[in-house]
Amino acid sequence: MPPNEDRVQTTPLSPEDPTELGGFELLGRIGHGGMGQVYLGESQGGEPAAVKIIKPSVVDFEARVRFAQEIEVLKTIWGPRIAAFLDADPEAERPWLATEYVDGPDLRRYVTVNGFLSSVLVASLGATLAEALAGVHKQGLVHRDLKPANVLLGPNGPKIIDFGLAVFTEASTTLTAPNTVMGTPTCMPPEQANGVKPLTAPVDVYALGAVLLYAATGHYPYHAENIHVLFHLITDKSKDPDLSDVPEELVPLLTSMLAYEPAARPTLPEVVQQCRTLIEAQGLTVAQARRRLTARTAPAAHPPAPGPLPQTAHEAPTRALPPTEAVTEPVTPTPPTIAFTAPHDADPESYTPTLKTEPDTEPGAHVAHGTEPALPAPLPRPRTRRPAAPAPVRHSAQARKVAQQLRESYAQRAAF
Incomplete structure (x- = not known):
């Protein structure tokens, strides 16, 4: 039987891969990106985990600081819709992070394989994510990089991942260099594209609107052949977002969430309430809609079957969708900052270099997260354990210094 396309796909470990790290046995690869590799791991007690490991070639001062920031953020936040922090060691020779493993596709892959969600399911997804x-x-x-690939559709409902770009809303300084814009262009609000700092809550409202738009239609607010044109569209106040193919009942909500001015967007509690209103107008309770969403998107709900997908209103594609991106728990790559010289044909959704804005020039950005797909090859069980001894964990003096600086910085800004 072919593998279930809605499940997390794994590939076998390569000879150079470790087989154990920090007490987690590594079972297979589930994704990789510019900064490192993501593995399916298992704790000594049998708890599955997604384990990120940073590549030796990119373990420098900045990479350690950003990775340590993601770890500290994950320690700070919690909730049923956030992939939980399990363990980490940012000071190891190869820094690593273990988080809750979610056995399900990300939203982008789901839409690519299964088609769009109905309006009531989009509203349920919106209420769930807005509350989270x-x-x-x-x-x-603030998350600062919400996108379909950072929403996992697991057996217990959607979860948000990848807080590598998250920043404190009241912080006067961040780890981002001056005149540098970071994020994913396809879901980036105008103020983020313009380099406004500090970024505040409306940034995530806009990004959530872009995610819901994608769930309902398979496209983003703005689309262009290259990243330069895309940024021009995002930052041009006269250009309205593309709401074509949006179900009529979702248009007011998405229009307000994708407003150019941050102050014109609804708050997240208001988004939750508007989504509730849409759900109840369909004769359902929020709990019923949540169960329908999970039943529709949970991996077990979609056994592979030959032939085309059934087409129902707003649930099946009406145009060609982008190639499948089979990634579930992406690594947080942070490439070096470079001048704004993206290739003319760069894909706005997958282009990864950091793009630095110069004074009095058009702003640029980079896709700070995003990974290449893992090939569909389900990990066989039972497995043969490889008799390799775990590599010793070493800590450099520079790593300890970075960790101490980060702890001091967070202690000064924390409200508790």
């Missing part, structure tokens, strides 16, 4: 993001904001944080 509101909890993140209560901790004084």
Whole structure:
């Protein structure tokens, strides 16, 4: 039987891969990106985990600081819709991070394989994610890089991952260099594309609107052949977002969430309430809609079957969708900052270099997260354990210095 396309796909470990790290046995690869590799791991007690390891070639001062920041953020936030922090060691020779393993596709892959969600399921997804993001904001944080690939559709419902770009909303300084814009262009709000700092809660409202638009239609607010044109569209106040193919009942909500001015966007609690209203107008309770969403998107709900997908209103593609991107728990790559010289044909959704804006020039950005797909090859069980001894964990003096600086910085900014 062919592998279930809605499940997390794994590939076998390569000879150079470790087989154990920090007490987690590594079972297979589930994704990789510019900064490192993501593995399916298992704790000594049998708890599955997604384990990120940073490549030796990129373990420099900045990479350690950013990776340590993601770890500290994950320690700060919690909730049923956030992939939980399990363990980490940012000071190891090869820094690593273990988080909750979610056995399901990301939203982008799901839409690519299965088609669009109905309006009531989009509203349920919106209420769920808006409530989760509101909890993140209560901790004084903004995600800053919400996108379909950072929403995992597991057997217990959607979960948000990848807080590598999250920043404290009231922080006067961040780890981002001056005149540098970071994020994913396809879901980036105008103020983020313009380099406005500090970024505040409306950034995540806009990004959530872009995610819901993608769930309902398979496209983003703005699309272009290259990243230069895309940024021009995002930052041009006269250019309205593309809401073509959006179900009529979702248009008011998405229009307000994708407003150019941050102050014109609804708050996250208001998003939750508007989504509830849309759900109840369909004769359902929020709990019923949540169960329908999970039943529709959970891996077990979609056994592979030959032939085309059934087409129902707003649930099946009406145009060609982008190639499948089989990534579930992406690494947080942070490439070196470079001048704004993206290739003319760069894909706005997958282009990864950091793009640095110069004074009095058009702003640029980079896709700070995003990974290449893992080939569909389900990990066989039972497995043969490889008799390799775990490599010793070493800590450099520079790593200890970075960790101490980060702890001091967070202690000064924390409200508790």
